[in-house]
Amino acid sequence: MAEHPVSLSSGAVIKSGVPGSDRNRVFRNPRPKVARRTLGQLSLIVLFLLLALVGPLVIPMSPTSQNLAGRLLPPFWLEGGSWGHPFGTDGLGRDLLARIAVGSRSSLIISVMAAAGSGLIGVTAGILAGFLGGLTDRIITMLVETLLAVPFITVGIVVTATIGQSATNLVLLLIFSGWITHARIVRLQVQSLARADFVLAASALGANRLHIATRHILPNLAPVIIVVLFQQAGSMLLWSASLTYLGIGMPVDQVTLGGIIREGQELIYTAWWVSVVGGLAIALAVAGFNLFADWLQRRIDPTLR
């Protein structure tokens, strides 16, 4: 049995002979590529999680203590910078790295809560609309289209002008505008699933609608929901930072990424790094969430591999 396996194309092989070193060689080939891609896709989110969750605990500098003698220090890679303040200091001499770590933590908490809340409401509404159809569908669709005309920013402005700013209000307003994304996507998915053969078979066998919804439709929805959840966590982070930058998100006295950039923009002629570093932290987080969502999608959906 000394035949060599015949390689048809990359990865495909006609099995023959004993499982020996030759076969392993064929299968070993695609692995490193996958691993490298996984590493690339996961490194950003891991980096951001380290910054947000571990950073505030291990960074010795205080994010709020002011030091007017040491204000506007540049980051370490510029002339005059030092490792004492790796990213430099802001207009009041506060350490930028510590502020970014603390701001990232609050951004992370807010965006995860907002994504989870809007996911819960949106998925429920989407399933109800797609599966029940009829009047329920029309009401939910109408509500979704109505809310599409009222963007996040508008809701943020209204909330600020009436009940004022707080972390709770921010999360609630993100959920208020965010659930429609889930509802729209889930509704379309449910509608196409409801026409699938296995659903037809189940109802022909006498399964009731609740059973079909929970045992046949929901499991098939799970991949889409999970992926959209993480994509939305990134979007929520972006939106909460935008609202905070505009002064209508988190209260002004909190340490936030949006607030760091707003303060940095006032210093753009003297200390440009403040807003640059703040923006990079947001980009790291959002790109991290999106790449993680891509990676999950690839893991969950075998057709994409």
Next chain:
Amino acid sequence: MWSGMVGNVVEDEFLIHSVPCQNHQWCPSPRAQMLASISKRIVQMILTLVLASSVIFVLIHLSGDPTQGFMPAGASPEVRDATRARLGLDDPLAEQYIRFVVNGLTGNFGDSWRDRQPALDAVLDRLPATMLLAGTSLAVAVVGGTLIGVISASSRSNLLLNAVKVIPVVGQAVPTFWLGAMLMLLFAVRLGWLPSSGNATLSALVLPALTLASQPGSIIARLISTGMRDLGRSDFARTAESKGLAAATISVRHILPNAVLPVLAYVGLQAGFLIGGAVVVESVFAWPGIGRLALQSAVQRDLPVIHAFVVVTAIGVIVINLLVDILRLVIDPRQRTPGSGVVVANG
């Protein structure tokens, strides 16, 4: 700002929207469709305005005394009571609610609480500046995005094609306001080519418009590029090729109109985010539009102006959607031919 996602899920959704008269044997006549679209949008507008007014009303009364936000802290109880009476805040809640919603529908928001000017006028005064900014950005995004999409789809270069695919993914991670600040840092502070703020000259429009156009433009380029690649393999493209048409004619006359349909769906869906993005960009570049007015009014709790702002922007979003509906009828002849609406395969 722009709804971030450009993943498969969402692109599928645009494509689903672009299939006309799904599963119907025939399409209604164009005039009937036009009327249906207009009446649907009018109903949507009324519903949106009622909902928006209701939410604002609930929030105002959740916050306790609405006069607290804008009265000086030391105001005497008599002055406070007089103000409450003047603004009608002592009437029964149901009466106040109905008055509030009806006022929202009829454009009678009352005077701004800050300066003695009707709130609607305050918003309408600032509207042209915002429309100039948003309109320019939308034009830049659609024209520029389409051009880049067509070029990348018809070129043999994989580099360009990949760039068009990757840039929206990177772009959606970059906050609009930060991009604006970085463009300002580069072109206004470092190079000094363009003004950093205001709207005194036309050159002041360049940076805000580019900032606002960047994200939708990159997504449109990607939609056009992938759409044209897919449609290039479709039956009608092959037919056109076998007729002996030039490649450029096939691309521009046959494939492009089909590839534009998802873009229209995208623009309609994102109209709200365009206006939201305009608010952000106005704030970054000190552009004197309705967004800056609304932000100032929010901090000052000037509720009539906020109410007028919400109503005006909601109408703007719905009007954009109406225009998209009509454009779709104009571009897509499949929707205009009564009785021939069997769904044409989309790729």
